[in-house]
Amino acid sequence: MKRHLYPSFSVLIVDDEAQWLRSLSMVLSGEGGITNVIQCQDSRQVKGILERENVGLVLLDLTMPHISGEELLTEIAELFPSVLTIVITGMNQVDSAVRCMKAGAYDYYVKTSEKDRIVSGTLRAIRTIELQRESRDVRNKLLSGHLETPEAFADIITVSKKMFSIFQYMEAIAASREPVLVTGESGVGKELIVKALHKLSRHETPMVTINLAGLDDNMFADTLFGHKRGAFTGADEARRGLVDQASEAILFLDEIGDLSPASQVKLLRLLQEGEYYPVGSDQLKRAKARLVLATNQDLVEKQRLGQFRKDFFYRLQTHHIHVPPLRERKEDIPLLLEHFVKEAAAEFGWQPPDIPGQIAVLLSRYDFPGNIREFRSMVFDEMSRNKGRLSVDAFKNMMADRQSGEAGLDGDRSDEDAIFRCFLSARQLPTYAEAEEILTDAALQRADGNQTLAARMLGISQPGLSKRLASRKQDGQK
Numbered sequence: 085m086k087r088h089l090y091p092s093f094s095v096l097i098v099d100d101e102a103q104w105l106r107s108l109s110m111v112l113s114g115e116g117g118i119t120n121v122i123q124c125q126d127s128r129q130v131k132g133i134l135e136r137e138n139v140g141l142v143l144l145d146l147t148m149p150h151i152s153g154e155e156l157l158t159e160i161a162e163l164f165p166s167v168l169t170i171v172i173t174g175m176n177q178v179d180s181a182v183r184c185m186k187a188g189a190y191d192y193y194v195k196t197s198e199k200d201r202i203v204s205g206t207l208r209a210i211r212t213i214e215l216q217r218e219s220r221d222v223r224n225k226l227l228s229g230h231l232e233t234p235e236a237f238a239d240i241i242t243v244s245k246k247m248f249s250i251f252q253y254m255e256a257i258a259a260s261r262e263p264v265l266v267t268g269e270s271g272v273g274k275e276l277i278v279k280a281l282h283k284l285s286r287h288e289t290p291m292v293t294i295n296l297a298g299l300d301d302n303m304f305a306d307t308l309f310g311h312k313r314g315a316f317t318g319a320d321e322a323r324r325g326l327v328d329q330a331s332e333a334i335l336f337l338d339e340i341g342d343l344s345p346a347s348q349v350k351l352l353r354l355l356q357e358g359e360y361y362p363v364g365s366d367q368l369k370r371a372k373a374r375l376v377l378a379t380n381q382d383l384v385e386k387q388r389l390g391q392f393r394k395d396f397f398y399r400l401q402t403h404h405i406h407v408p409p410l411r412e413r414k415e416d417i418p419l420l421l422e423h424f425v426k427e428a429a430a431e432f433g434w435q436p437p438d439i440p441g442q443i444a445v446l447l448s449r450y451d452f453p454g455n456i457r458e459f460r461s462m463v464f465d466e467m468s469r470n471k472g473r474l475s476v477d478a479f480k481n482m483m484a485d486r487q488s489g490e491a492g493l494d495g496d497r498s499d500e501d502a503i504f505r506c507f508l509s510a511r512q513l514p515t516y517a518e519a520e521e522i523l524t525d526a527a528l529q530r531a532d533g534n535q536t537l538a539a540r541m542l543g544i545s546q547p548g549l550s551k552r553l554a555s556r557k558q559d560g561q562k
Contacts, residue, residue: 089120090332090372092208092259093140093217096133098124098156099172100148104195107275108143108172108202116203117358118369127151134164140213141190143206146173146180152185161188166216169208172202207358214260215402222256231255236283240276241423244413250405257403257415258284263355265340265400266378268544269408271457274378275338275535277407281376282334289333292326292373296347297339297547298554304347306363308354315364323363327354330373341381341392341547342398348396355399380545410452410459418444420456425474431464434472440478450483453540458486525551 095118105123112118122137123512124130127148133139133469142160146153153171160169164271168190169382172179181192190212232238244360257264264281268275275293282291299307310325326335345350354360359370376399404469410416429436452458466478514522523542531537539549 090117090261091120091140091214093138093213094120094122094134095141095143095206095210096122096130096137096139097126097143098103098127098130098148098153099198100125100127101145104145107380108465109198111199111203112206115200115370116207117372118203118206119283127153127156131159131163134160134167139167139539140217141206141209142169143172143202144166144169145510146171146175146184154187157184157187157189168213170202170209170457185518204357209399211262214262218257218260218262218403222253233284236280240273241420242282242413242416243419244408244416246408246413247416250407251280254281254284254405261374261402262402263375263377264405265503266376266405266407267383268380269409269455270540271455272379272407273456275336277405278334278336278376278378285334285374287331287333291330291334291336291449292330293336294326295336296339296548297342297545298551299347301344301346301350302425304343305350308351309360309362309369311363312365315362319364322362325360327371327373328369332372333374334376335373337375337377339379339545339547340377341386342545342551345391345393352393352396352399355396381543398450414448417447417459421447421461421463424460425467426516427460428464428467429472432467432472434467435472437472443474443479446476446479447485450487520552521556524549524556528534 095112097105097108099108102125105125109121109123111442112121122133122139128150130151134142135485144153144156144160153173157169157171160167161236169188171181171184171189171192172195173192174195175193184192193202193205231248231251232255235253236255240251242248258281266277268274278456279291281337285436291549294307296304306323306325308325308327311319313319313322337351351359354371359368361368383392383397383400387394387397421439425439426436447459454461462479462482466474466482470478524538527538527541528535530541530557535549535553536546539546542549
């Protein structure tokens with residue numbers, strides 16, 4: 085399997101001591117996963133290397149023959165302003181550090197006792213460079229007006245300009261290792277977006293996917309981080325976590341909005357530091373996978389309610405892709421209709437029927453609360469009921485049934501005032517836990533026990549509702 089170098093640009097180490105060059109390269113690779121390294125023992129060669137190679141970061145010694153580190157630092161700052169420089173020297177002198185920082189050094193470390201700090205500082209500098217380059221790439225990509233790898237988006241049926249802008253943004257951030265947050269209503273195709281992002285990354289390792297809904301804190305840590313043998317009762321063998329299994333490819337965490345605050349803390353450390361401990365182990369491991377997280381929930385509202393940590397929320401905002409609902413890109417309806425008709429015909433073994441032109445016009449008047457997933461189910465339902473034929477009247481009836489159903493689910497908006505007055509007039513307000521139980525029971529009753537419909541009324545995901553019901557059942561058995 086081809087090994088991907090990290091980072092995408094080179095890290096140039098400049099030092100006249102060959103042993104230090106080898107030692108630092110090994111430490112950066114082993115502890116930091118930094119494998120794209122160039123070693124230079126002669127300071128006179130630095131300028132030529134910077135001109136020829138894609139160098140983003142220089143780790144520079146100060147005391148060297150021919151050209152001193154301070155001279156090189158000034159020259160790099162003047163001739164290669166986009167290249168960051170970290171000074172690593174054997175001299176622990178305050179005045180030297182001050183001069184270097186004034187000359188443009190990103191950071192300053194002492195060789196003898198700061199290897200851990202050197203690794204973390206180098207990783208921090210790499211992230212800074214990546215964000216700078218990504219910002220530039222995004223700007224250039226959006227200005228270019230074309231896609232470089234349209235084949236990566238072949239599974240997404242669209243002619244929407246909004247979607248095209250998203251594709252351009254995805255191409256610009258494809259090489260990054262920063263996390264990506266994908267948001268959008270249920271059924272808009274978030275998983276297709278994540279799969280396209282994986283194709284753009286060109287990793288041979290398959291993408292690893294997990295749905296977080298229903299995972300408690302212990303299961304979350306064990307699933308993601310793995311455990312060592314004997315970590316807990318029943319841990320007869322060591323287990324590799326999904327972070328390790330994903331290797332350098334994408335680890336897709338779906339339903340991130342259902343993650344508990346305790347699990348959010350564990351994931352925040354992974355996102356910020358790129359490191360984690362397997363359950364029961366004191367051996368720190370460094371993550372190579374790129375995390376992509378998705379949710380159909382309003383994280384801003386969850387943050388306001390105290391259900392989602394602010395620091396975790398802001399960390400997820402580095403790269404954010406919001407997939408618009410189908411009602412905001414109705415120009416895609418004719419194309420999607422044709423695609424789903426052909427797909428249904430192939431599955432049922434029929435010839436694709438002619439599509440009356442009025443159907444697409446009719447469907448454009450419908451808001452598709454279930455988005456593309458609902459659209460597909462409507463077409464498959466119509467094809468199966470009418471043995472491969474399409475009827476305008478049948479679609480009219482289907483839309484009318486669904487719209488009346490939605491009206492029943494939404495209820496009379498004036499009910500909100502009555503409910504509010506009911507709470508105000510109550511002698512004692514219910515607790516949050518009691519209110520949640522009341523709302524859950526009411527939604528299930530209105531939906532005749534259908535958890536999918538009940539979840540939509542409550543504004544949560546179906547797996548999230550199932551998790552709450554399972555938790556209630558466990559509490560009742562205690």
